Structure formats: C-alpha cells, structure tokens
Amino acid sequence: MNILHPLLNPILALFLAPLLPGIINRTKAIVAGRTGQPLLQLYYDLFRLFQKSAVYSLTVSPIFKAGPLVGLACIVMGLTLVPMGGIPSLFGFAGDLVVLAYLMGLARFFTVAAALDTGSAFEGMGASREVQFSVLAEPALLLGLAAISQVGLIRPLTALPTAIPLESLSEMLARLSMSVWMADGTVLLLTSAALFIVMLAENCRIPVDDPTTHLELTMIHEVMVLDHSGPDFGMILYAAALKLWIFLALLAGLLIPVRTGNFWMDGASILIGMVVIAIGIGVIESINGRLRLIRVPQLLAGALVLSVMALVMVLWG
C-alpha cells in the first residue's frame, strides 16, 4: 500500500468535515419540506467567525482561552488514528483506540473547564450534563471496539495461545470483509448500533441533544460554548465537525464490508457510506424529538448493554 494512502483520511476530513453537518441539515430541511441552509453553510460560518474579533468574559482565565485550542488539537490528533475501512490510519499502533477515546476525553476536560471558567450557571449546567453522559458513552465505545477487535480472529482451540495479538484500529477494521460479515454479522450489527448511539451522544445530535434549540436550560453542548466567540467559536464548530467525521468514518468502516485492497474503491465506498449515515442521522433527527434529559442515560445505558452483548457473543459465540 502506498505510503501516502494513510494521509487520505486526515486530509479529506480537514477539508470535507464541515460538509457533514450541512448534509444532515439539508436532509432535515428536505424531510421537513423547507428550503433550509445551504450545504456549505458551516464553511461560511467558519470563514466569518475566523474573520471576527473575540469578546471575552471579565471573569475568565487562560483556561477559557485554552479550551477551544485543546479541543481542536485533540480531535485533529484523533483523526490521525482513524482508518477508513481498509485504508489504514496515519499513526495507527496497537492500542490506538484507547488513545483515540482518551484524546476525546482530554478535549472534553478542557471544554468543560472553559465552560466552568465563565462562572455562568448555564454553562455549568451544560458541563455537568456533558460529563454525565460521557460516563456511559465512553465504556460503550471502548467495549464496542473491544468486540470488534475480536471479530474475525482465528481463535485458537488450545488453552494456551502462544501469542496474543495486539492490534491497531486499522488492522481491526481491515479484517471486516464480507466473509467476516457473513460469519459475525450480528456482533457487528450490535456494535454498530451501540456506536451509533454513542455517536449521537458525543456529537450532540437528537435525541440526546438538540443543536438547534435556543433554550439554554435544555441544551448540553451548545450551552457550554455560549461565551465563546470569534475564532474560538470557529475552532469549536470545526472541531465538532471533525469529531462527527471521526465517528462516521468508524461507523462506515464497520458497516461497509468493502475490502478489495483497491485504494480508490475502498475509499470511495467508505465516503459514500459516511454520506449515507449522515443522511440517516438527518432522517432520524427529523422524525424524532429530543429525549427528556432524565431519559438520556437510559439510552446510553442501552448502548452499553448492546456493546456488552456484542462482546459476550463474540467471546462465547
């Protein structure tokens, strides 16, 4: 495989990620029968925000200013660890999935700290919810990936395997060919469902969070960034788009069993998959309402249960 192939995902992401929210919004608009925002709305927004100056609260400290920087940097680094189906990631190594999850954790830490730095009750509220949901989402994510790591392995029959493989995300996903899907489809479906829910939660989509609401009391992610403005806010929006990209890439890698070995073919299929999933998100957002906050943990717990089931099936199935 070409040494440049792993660069595909980061480069595509950096340029195309803002498109994904656009696709979702267009879908929602079409389903609702509205004209809706242009597909490239986020690009315009970002451009405008980076042009603007910033307003900072009187109470804030450097932590507030560090929040968007760390958030964006973490997500960008995360990008380098995500493969696109059969196309390996840039820096893949054994255990990179942990690093990926923890980079998002670091981003969360600083976003939340920045929110608390303003001293606003609303932002504290949002921060509090954000960390609450992550408590269930992250185990679901890591267990789901654990299940994937065991799919399609040739499991030794003897009690004493000589070596236990340690794999990177790329190797795990590269294995998921059609034949593996035929054999372990249920596990993969369960995992995909779990990861899909995690994706909805992590990217503040309905039914967990409504990115378009304007009632601060009910918001989660958006309310945390109320005080950010200008380039800071731009970075936050951009990071959010990249994060969505990461999850969609993972999901598409999971759901699209095209492992031909042909770079263009594999890449294109994953990209198409991502667009399809984005449209799917749009449809779901159109036909669902946001859950009551108190119900969200149940949804996430459901995701966790799905992951555990997948893992149980793959370990004993």
Added chain:
Amino acid sequence: MKLWTETLIVLLILTNLKLISSSRLSACIRIVAVQGILLGVVPLLAGQNPLTWRIASLAGLTMILKGMVFPWLLLKAMRSANVRREMEPFVGYSASLIVAAGLLGFSIWMGRQLPMPFAVASPLITPMAVFTIMIGLFAVISRRKAVTQVLGYLVMENGIYAFGLSFAQQEPFLIELGTLLDVFMAVFVMGITIFHINREFNHIDADRLNALRG
C-alpha cells in the same frame, strides 16, 4: 475406731446443716465453735500413726483457736456491729437445706471419684470435708452480713483443715501450723475490716457494698 470416726463425721455434717438453717448469728457462731472443737478431735481419731506430742499439740491448738478464739473474735465483732440476726438471706433457710442436700450428694459423688490411694479410717472423710467446704462457700454466697460470710469462710477452712488433718499428716508440722496461723490472720484481718465497715457504713451488710461495679 471406725465407729468414733464416723460418729464424728456425722456430727460435723450435722453442724453444717444446723449452721445454714439458723438465723441467729450468735447461734451460728456457737455452732462454728462446736465444729472447731470437733475438728480438734479429728487428728486424734483419723490418723493411723500413734499419738505423738505433735498431733496432740496440733489438736489442742486447733481447739483453742477454732473452738474459742475465732468465735470470741466474731462475737465481739457482732456485738460491736450490733447485729443479731441474718435478715432475709439470698437463699431462704428451707431452700438452703435443699441445696445442702444437693451439695451432700455432690460431695459423696466426688468422694467416689477420688478413692483414697491408701487405707483410711473411713471412706466418708473426703465427702465430709468436701461437704463442709461447700457449705462454707454456700454460706459466703447466700448470706448478707459480713459476719456470716466470715463464718462461712471459717467453715470452709474447717473443711479443708479436716481433710488436711486426716490425710496429709505426713506433711511437716510447719505447714499445719502455718495454715492455722494464716487462718488466724485472715480472720483477724477480716474482723478488723468488719470493724471498719461498721464504722464507715453503720451496717455490715456485705451486699450493700456494691458501689464498685462495671
């Protein structure tokens, strides 16, 4: 010889029974005095050895101390404390007799469990001694007045002493004398304490001395 010995044993047992069934203190003290004198006779009868000056003097001393000096001391204490009767003992007089019957049974059982390794004047000596000890203990436990308790202690000592005189005569004189002296000292110290109790509390009810607990 055996006849005399057994008569003595029965007498001792009877004194014990009498002791725990009478309420008048002076009567009790007198019974203990009688028991002391009877006890003085024991070495003369129970031993196999011919009568020596040692045994004779021991018998004499026993009679003097147990039959006269102790009762006198106790009577004096009783008078100074101005008590005449054992009021409401913990165990009533009839019940005491029933308990005594039980203790007698136990003593005989114990005598059977511990057969003498050598020939003795009467197999009843051990039960008698144990019974006397038990009655003494019972008196200490079931009676309220300090004087009665000292009496009980004395009876208990009598039992031990009876046993010792009968079977442990081989032991040197010093022990026996020492024993006597010790008992004497004990009663003396107890008497002094009773005197103090009477002075401090204006009563000699041992059961009311219960400030120290827990």
Added chain:
Amino acid sequence: MGILFFTSLGVIQFSGLFALALGRQSRLANSVGSGGALVGALIGLVPAVRLFFTGQIMTVYRPWNIPYGSLSFQIDALSAFFLLPIFLLSAVCAAYGAQYLLPYRETKNLGASWFFFNTLVVSMALVVTARNGILFLMTWEIMSLASYFLVTFEHEKNQVQHAGWIYLTATHLGTACLLALFVLLARESGSMDFDRFESLRFHTDAIAGMAFVLALIGFGTKAGFMPLHVWLPEAHPAAPSHVSALMSGVMIKTGIYGLVRILEFLTFPEAWWGGVLMIIGLTSGILGVLFALAQHDLKRLLAYHSVENIGIIAMGLGLGLFGIATRHPVLACLGFAGGLLHVINHALFKGLLFLGAGAVLHATHTRNMDQLGGLITRMPWTAGAFALGSVAICGLPPLNGFISEFFIYVCSYAALGSPDISGPAGAGIIMGLAMIGTLAVACFTKVFGVVFLGVPRTACAEQAHESGWIMVVSMIILALGCVGVAGAAPWIVSLMNPVIARITGFSAGVVHGHLTIIQQPLESVTRISALLLAGIAGLALIRHRLLARKAVAQSPTWDCGYSQPTARMQYTASSYAQPLTRMFGAFLQTQCQYAAPDGFFPQAQSHLHTHTDDLFTRRIYEPVFRTMVRLLHGLYWMQQGHVQVYVLYIAITLLFLLVWTL
C-alpha cells in the same frame, strides 16, 4: 551502596530526633526537621536510582537478639522501585511542609511533628527493604503509628480525634492479619527470614490461598482496598497537607509493596486470586471515584481518589496474577508493569494534588469547595500545577496517568483474545477503566472548575493569595515529574524489566521479550502527545495571528439576560455533580436536608444541604461496631459489685471443672 542508604536514613532520623529535642524553639525545629528529611531523602535516592543502572542488589544481614528476628535488609529491584517515590515525595513534602507548618509555630510543637514525619519516612524506607518478618512487622507498625501521630497534628479538633481513632483502628486490624500472615509463612518455612520464605514452595493450595487472603486484607487495609478503605477519607482530610500527600502518595503504596512481595513468595497463584483482586480493583475504582464525586471537602475528595487509583493498581496486579495463573506471560508482564507504574504515577500526581489542596487550604482556611472559586487569578502557580495534576489523575494524555492506564488497557485487550477466564476479566476491566476515566474527568473538572475557576464565592476565597515560593516550587517539581514520566515512558519500560522479573519469577529475557510489545505503542503515544502539544501551540499561534489586528473586547459573562448575576449563582460542586450522584444514588445514598422557600416572598431562609457518608462506614462498620459493643456489654452483669456473686463464680467454676474433668 548500603552505607549511602543507611546514611540517608540516619540523617533523616537524627534530624527528627534533634527537632524533637529543640521542641519549643519551633522555627529552628522546623528547619532542622524538614532540612534533614530533605537532605536525607535526596541521599537516599542515589542507591535506589543506581540499582536500576548497575543492577547490583544490596544486602545487609546482622543477627538480632529477638526471637526469630534478624536485622536483614535488601534493596532489590522491587524495593528500589518503591524507594524512588518514597524518597522523592518525602523530599518534596519535607520542603513543602517547612513552609506549610510555619503558621503553627506558636501553637504547636513542630519538633514533635517533624520527628514523626521523619520517622515515617525512615520506617517506609525500612518497610520496603526489610527481609525479616519481625523486622518488617515492626517497621510496618512504626510507620502506622508515626503516621497516626501526624494525622492527629490538630488533635484539639474532635473530628481529627475521631479520624485518628478510625485510622489507628483500621491499621491495627490490618496489622493483625499481617501478624497471622507472617506467622503462617514462618510456620511453613521454619523461619521469619524472607530468604527462607522465598525458598518455600507452597504446594498446599489451602495454605497459599489463606496466606493470599490474609495478605489481601492486611495490606489492603493500608492500601485502601474497598471495603477496607474507610480510614482514608477520614485521615487524609485531618492530616496536614504535606502529610496527606506523603501518606496518600507513598505510604498507602507500602500496602501494594507488601502484597506484591508476598506474591513473590507464593509462587503458584491461582486464577481466583486474580479474580478477587480484579473485583476489588473494580469496586474500589468505580465506587472510589463515585464517592469522590459526591464530596464537598476537597481533601476528602482526593482521599477517595486514592481509593480509586489503588483500585486501578489492583486491576493491573489482578491481570498480572491472571496471567501467571493461566500461563499468559504477556498478561503477567503487562499487568504487573501497568499496576506498578501506576504506583509511581499516582505518587506524583496525588502528591501534587494534595500539595495543591494544602496551598488552597493555607490561603483560604477552608476545605469546603462550595466556598471557593476563582482562585486561578489569585494563585496562578498553584492553579496551573493543580490543573496539570487533574489532567494526570484523570488518566488523560499527554500525562503520566495515561501511560499506566494504557498498559492496563492494552493488557485487557490482549486478554480478550484468550479463551479462558482472562477474556471476561479483560472486558470487565475495560469497562471499569473507561467508566473510572470519565467519572474522574467529571470529578476533576468539578474540583478544578469550582475551586479555581469562575468567581470567588466567599470572602475567604476572595482574599486568597499565592503560597510561598517553596510550596510553589515543590508543586512544580512534582508537576515536572508527571510530565517527565509521560515523556520518558518508552524508556521506563526497560527499567521495569528487573522489577517484573522479580515478581513474576520469569527470567529477565522473557520479561524483556514481552514488555517490548508495548514499547512501540508507547513511542507512538509519546509522539502523538508531542504532536498534540505542538498542535495546541500552533493553534494558539494561529489564533493570535487572527486576533492580532482586531480589538478584543471584554464584557460580563452572558447570563441569558439576567440583570444582576452574583457569584452565588454559579454552579456549585454539589449541583455540578448532582446528575451523576443521582444516577448512582443507590450506591451513594446521599442524605439531603432541604428547606424549600415558602410563599411568594419567602421570609425564612431556605437551604439545601447534602452529605454523602461512606457507604461502608454507615452500612457495615458502624452497625457491626455497635453490635459488638452491645454484645460485649452483655457481660456487664458479671461485675455488679456483690461479693456473694463473685464468690459464687468461684464456686461455679470449681464445680464445673470438677464435674467436667473428674
């Protein structure tokens, strides 16, 4: 090498004695005590560090006129591995303490305090080097007692007295198990010398299992395994902060040391040992962090986090045991390495956090987080160090906490592939670790956010000031340590080879072979961390450029149109944690006192007060103790003061014995 080690201990102990002798000349005693500890600990670092480079084991043996005792010491790789954090943290805490204790110089006997501090340091060093059961138990108990006296520094407070009692009780009961453990080992081996224990091969599983359980309880009490942890949340808040740092940072780790050392003697572990340890680890980890989340007291919160981190260490060790029991050397090596590395990491960041908490306490005189806020502008250095410590303790990259958790994660993922019981064990640990990690993030965003960020909630936070330079430098050193371990992670792996070889009993070559598996991923992690930092710097630069020619405005925080926001409207620690504490309410059982406002113009003050007691204290220990006292008092009728009854006892005893035996 031995000379240096004992010189260091001598310097520390004698300076402690000297400080004690100086007594009321507090300022001088303070300097002597802390200076001696600092210098001695730095000297002591030398032999410990040198062992890792020369591999030369130091052994000292002298006969000792105590039955079964011998003055036998050895610094092997495992000892040295624990000596490193002991001496490092001791030195830092000693320096910090010198400044921290100064305000007490009029009212307290600082000489005594330093005497116990230095004794604690010396006894810890001796605990991890002793090679004789009696010697070990003695130093162990002296360590406990010294720390007890340190905890009760402010003994005039009822709370501190109570905390001291709980600590003393817990540690003593733990020691009781250790007594039984060592006596058991001595019975099997015929000697109290560790060398003889080592030659021991426990073929009787029952005895080995019993020894393991005893070790687990005995050492677990000191380490703070749930449910034996109850002394930690009491003792750590009560102690002066440099002492809390030392106790939480390294003293509780002597429990881990003891456990590992005993495992070294019990050559053939069984799978259930690993299972037990893992379940303890999961329980401690998850419940520890949950209880931490529910606390308002800063130091109590940190104490619960020690329980959590001990849980993580226990998970690593549990995986290691699984590995040995199920013959997966990879698991054994990675698990033990992860657990032990976390020992050092936890020492660094928990020490740092306690010192930071101490600085806050020093400046504001309160440990109640809900009264703080906005300290970052008043104490920037402390805040910075604390933030770094917080990121590290959450196990987030690019700091050291992540490195050890990464070991354990990798180990768990590796375990998944094995067909035996290790698979589910690995899955459990992945889930637990993920949960602990996110809960820790929740908890430390709460701590950092509520204490340092926002605006001050009360006057005491308003008037806070930065600590003295020694305290600040101490914190910075530990912060650098956190960064350093993370940066040097790939090289540290090779340093751990002899330690792991010692524990697992594998040859150095085998251990090296298995540990290299993680070498390359670690290098990648380091690279990504470096890139991350570079990325942040780059982004900062970009933003700087973007904003360079524009007017940056400042305004009050947007409060959704509310016209008169006050500091009291900020989210408090309790409200921040509320969704999570409610979610896990079944475990936490938070008690709530609430007086609702009444009417349109409420007159009476309404208030809300929540309190989360320790579940195990309230549900298990207190009832058990109460029952015990009641049962014991059942014997009170014995001593009612009636002499007749007393004589009756004699008679009954006599009759009973006669009837029974004749």
Added chain:
Amino acid sequence: MILLLILLPVLAGVISFFIRPGWMLRSILLATAGFHALLTGGTWLRQPASVLEEWLFLDAPGRLFLSITSLLFLVTSVYALGYLMREDWGQRQDFEEGMLFTNARESVFVCCLLIFLGMMTLVTVSQHFGLLWVAVEATTLVSAPLIYFHRHVRSLEATWKYIMICSVGIALALLGNFFLAVAATTATGHDHVPLLVNSLVNGAANLSRPWLKAAFIFMLVGYGTKMGLAPLHTWLPDAHSESPSVISALLSGALLNCAFLAILRINQVCIAAGLAEYGKTLLLGFGLFSMLVAASFIVKQLDFKRLLAYSSVEHMGILSLAVGLGGDGVYAAMLHAINHSLTKAMLFLVAGNILAVYHSKSTTDIRGISSILPINGVLWIVGFLAITGSPPFGLFVSELLVLKAALDQGHVAIAMAYLGLLGIVFIGMAAIFCRMVQGYPAELPTFDTSQLVPNRTVATASRFFHESPLSVLPPIVLGMLVTLLGLFIPSPLQQTLIRAAATVSGQ
C-alpha cells in the same frame, strides 16, 4: 543469700512499724528496696545455694519473677517517695463523693509494703508447695492494709472484696495442696514424696492421677483467683481502682505474677505426670475467657484505673493461654510476664500522676493531658501502645510469639479468637486513651490553685503544672526498659528466659 532476700524486707518492715518520722520511713523503704534489688542482681552473677533442705531454691523461673518483683519494687518505691511526701496526712475531702477521710499511718504503709516484698520474694523462691501457699496467703494479708490506705468507703469495700475473694481462693488452693499431698502418698499410706517441686517432678510417675487432677483444679482455681483469671478476677478492678497507684502497680506488676508462678509450678508437676494435655485445656480455656471478659469491660470503660485492671486480667489471660499452648508459647509467656509487669506498672504510675492533677478517674471527663502534663501525656500514650502490643515495645514480640505458638500447634480458631480479642482491646483502649491525651481540658483541674496565676489560658496551662522528677522518672525508666526489650533482649536474660521456659514446660 536467699534467706537474706526474704528476711531483709521483713525485718525492715517490722522495724518501720515502730518508727514515726516520715523521712526515716522513706529512707528505710528506699534503702531496703535498693539493697534487695542489689541482692537480686547478685543472684544473676552467682547462683545462690538452696537452703532449708531445698525448700528454698532460686531456679530460672523463680529468678525471673524475683527480678521483676525486685525491679518493680525499687522503681515504685522511688515513686512512692514522691507520693508519700506529696500526700496530705490530715483529714481531706474525697473527690468522688465529697466525704472526709484520712490516710492510714505512714508507718503501717511502709511496714506492709516491705513485708509484702518479703512475701513475694518468698513466693518466688519457694520450692515447697506448702510454703508457697503460705507465702501467697501472706501477700494477700499484708496487701489488704495497703489497699485500704486511703481510708474511705470505696477503698474499704474494695479491701473487703479483696480479702473475701482471695481468701476463699487461697483456701481452695490449700485444699489443692492437701490433695497433692494425698496424690504424693504411696499406697501404704506411710511413705510419701515430699511436696517439693523437683521431687514431685521426679517422682511424677508414682502420683495418683485423679488426685493430681483434683489438686490441679483446686490450685488453678485458687491461685487463679489471686492471679485474676476470669471469672475469678472480680476483686481485681475494685482493688486496683481504689488503692493508691503505687500499690496498684505492685499488685498488677508483681503480685499477679507470683500467683502465676504458683500455677506454673503445679502445671510443671502435671506435665511430668503426663497430664500435660489436661492442664493445657484448662489453661487455654481460662486464658481465652479472661481475654474475652477483659475485652468486654475495657470497651467503653468509664474509670481508667479499672481499665488498667481489666487490662491486667487480659494479660493474665494471655499468659495462661501462652502456657496452655506450649511450644514457643511458654517462652513467650515468660517474656510477656516481664513486659506486662513493666508496662502495667508504668501505666499505673502515670495514672497516679493524672489522678493527682485531675482528681478524677473518669475516662470521659479527662481531656488534654498532653496540653497540661506533657511528659505524662507522652508516657500515657506510650504505655497504651506498649500494653496493646505495638512495636517497638516488648509486648509486641511476646504477643507475636503467642500467636506463633497458636498457629504452630494448629489451633487456628484459638489464634483467630486471640487476634480478635487483642483487636477489640486495642480499639477500646485507643478510643479512651487517645481522647484523654488529646485536645484541651474542658476546664482546668483546680487542685493546687496556688500554683495557678489568674487569667490562665488553657494553652499555657502546662507551665503551671509541675511534673516533679520523682513522679515521672520511674515511669520513664520502666518505659525505656520495655522499649529496650522490644528492640533487643540481652543475652543473659535470653538464656534465663529459655531455661525458665524449659523448666516450667517440664524439660
């Protein structure tokens, strides 16, 4: 030499009965104590010859217990010096119930104290069971006036109970002696083995088993009463709490050991006669039950002198348990006896100091000892740690060895019970001792108001309470000794301990 050891204190005691001036009495006391200690020290250098047809002989266990007794007596007599000088000999008020009382005469006190020493010496050197019995009984009688030194109602009550219970116990022991004599008599009824320990051990094969068993029971119960084995211990807390602290120290530290020695002697005969298992069972039972009873009374005990007394019951239980376990346990018992005596005496002396300042024995009222009596505060805590078997004090080693003995013999249940009870005692004592020492007193003790300046503050109060050397040095010495024994056992002592253990376990 042995005779001198016994007669010296007795004669000195008799002489001092007729002397009035306080200083003379005190110098006689101190001189006798010192000389006795010197003589005892001499026995370590040269084995004294046996006297009175081997009735008196100083074997290894005897020497051990004699040394404890002599040492304690010396230390406590130094303390008593200060105590007697401080004591107000006129009429004064009892601080608990407010009534007036006086002390006994100083000469009576010194006289009894010295004879007490003589009798305890006699116990340790007696090889003859009869003589041993006489000596033990004599200690009871001479110590009664000592307990009744403060002539008030509570001490009188304690004395009465002490005399009554111990007399009954001792009487039973006497019967035990007679039983032993019967057991030692051969079938003809004329010839007999003398009641000397050695003769009985050597002729053990000819002893009558049932009688020996009965003798053991009676002696165990009898001397056990004196030693304070539960449930025969009932006099102990009363006597210890009401007697002057010097006397409590001697009772706990020396007298209980003497009774223990008596039990060891008869146990030795039993072992030789092949009744080892039988004796062990009884000793184990008494040991554990004593520990249990002591533990239950120590927890939340309201009177600290009673607490110390119950602690003595506990340790007597440990001694009994240790001997019952055999093996290492016997050695441990010997070591433990020393350690316990030193520590308990130290604690009682400190308790005396605390009592003198606070005028209260309540564990709930006394606070902040360390703030007004710093040295005593430290000593109190050290004593607590030592008595509960924490290192680096001697009891740690001995208690560990007892545990080892239990596990070595395979008595897992006993080992667990032992550890559990020790744990309970520790917890109970920790709660009481720490609270007493820590903090500040709610109000300052008001005893010697002349020493206090007005407007005193609690924090500075320590400057106004003088801790005289005579009151703190003796406990300091004891504390140092017990620390030393925890860190290092001198070789001569070690050898004596081993020999003593061998002797009493019948080897």
